[in-house]
Amino acid sequence: MLHPEPTATPAFSATGWASASACGPNGGNCVEVNLTAPGRVGVRDSKRFTGDVLLNFDTTSWNRFLADMRAGSFDID
Structure with a gap:
């Protein structure tokens, strides 16, 4: 079994997180x-x-x- 080398997590903007509107304001x-x-x-x-x-994930x-x-x-019943 091949195990890919771990890669660093890319820098995601702290303000770029979004969720569905059904989640409401409290997460x-x-x-x-x-x-x-x-x-x-x-x-x-x-x-x-x-x-x-x-x-x-990569975008693909x-x-x-x-x-x-x-x-x-x-x-996913």
Whole structure:
């Protein structure tokens, strides 16, 4: 099994985090997304607003993930 070398997390702007409007002003149990690092998408838990990036996608992988979600490719009953 190949294990890729870890890479540094790109610098996402602290003010670039966004969540769905359904989350409301207090965050709640939501996912936030940041598109401010070129070619990258940062994802974090809205309750961890100190800047911790939990997931770091390249834009191609992120777009594929969104397309699969919209197509119902994941069993998330």
